[in-house]
Amino acid sequence: MTIKLLGVASSLRENSSSTAALTITLDLSKKYGAQTRLLNLKQTKLPLYDPNESQTSTELQKVEEDVEWADAIILATPDYHGSMSGVMKNFLDYFWSEFAGKTFGYICASHEKGLTVMDHMRTSVRQCYGWSLPYGISVSDGSDLKDGKIISQRLKSRLEMLARDLVVYGSLLRQQFVTDLDSDLPTFAAHYRK
Numbered sequence: 418m419t420i421k422l423l424g425v426a427s428s429l430r431e432n433s434s435s436t437a438a439l440t441i442t443l444d445l446s447k448k449y450g451a452q453t454r455l456l457n458l459k460q461t462k463l464p465l466y467d468p469n470e471s472q473t474s475t476e477l478q479k480v481e482e483d484v485e486w487a488d489a490i491i492l493a494t495p496d497y498h499g500s501m502s503g504v505m506k507n508f509l510d511y512f513w514s515e516f517a518g519k520t521f522g523y524i525c526a527s528h529e530k531g532l533t534v535m536d537h538m539r540t541s542v543r544q545c546y547g548w549s550l551p552y553g554i555s556v557s558d559g560s561d562l563k564d565g566k567i568i569s570q571r572l573k574s575r576l577e578m579l580a581r582d583l584v585v586y587g588s589l590l591r592q593q594f595v596t597d598l599d600s601d602l603p604t605f606a607a608h609y610r611k
């Protein structure tokens with residue numbers, strides 16, 4: 418299968434490090450056969466999620482279409498007080514069953530490795546029955562990236578690993594989930610049969 422990989426950028430900062438690392442990872446994944454899309458929430462602005470309103474807008478339609486399209490997703494965020502950006506949390510609030518059976522990778526721009534940040538995103542994804550790669554990538558501007566370019570060989574190798582792992586593990590998990598949707602076997606995928 419040709420895996421469809423969506424990158425979600427959630428920093429509103431000009432020259433964002435998390436967005437730069439995400440863009441590089443999407444490019445790297447192409448050589449492993451991925452089709453890619455970048456959803457940059459700085460450009461595609463979502464209103465605050467409101468469960469009382471049935472929300473429709475061109476932006477929301479685009480975001481929904483991108484999430485439906487994706488087989489696997491990379492979430493990229495700055496570290497804000499040890500958690501994800503409000504923009505990322507707001508994006509996640511719009512979705513639930515759409516994440517089931519998809520594999521997620523994580524990138525965080527932080528001066529402190531961003532472990533709690535990525536754990537928070539991983540928890541949200543788990544609540545929606547998405548899979549997560551067992552590691553995340555931490556980026557520190559200045560020492561890893563300068564003017565959107567990688568200056569650390571270690572970061573370059575880790576982004577390459579993320580790109581490769583998401584293509585390989587993301588494809589395997591997605592294919593099995595789609596197969597299970599059509600079977601009558603006892604699996605969590607049964608919940609998502611139409």
Ligand SMILES: Cc1cc2nc3c(=O)[nH]c(=O)nc-3n(C[C@H](O)[C@H](O)[C@H](O)COP(=O)(O)O)c2cc1C
Pocket residue numbers: 428429430432433434435436494495496497498499500526527528529530557558
């Ligand atoms: C409101 C706010 C809170 C922040 N909290 C932290 C923090 O807790 N730990 C940290 O390492 N950096 C923190 N930072 C710094 C950003 O995470 C850091 O500059 C990051 O590289 C920004 O990512 P970006 O370039 O993708 O926007 C904070 C920045 C802002 C604006």
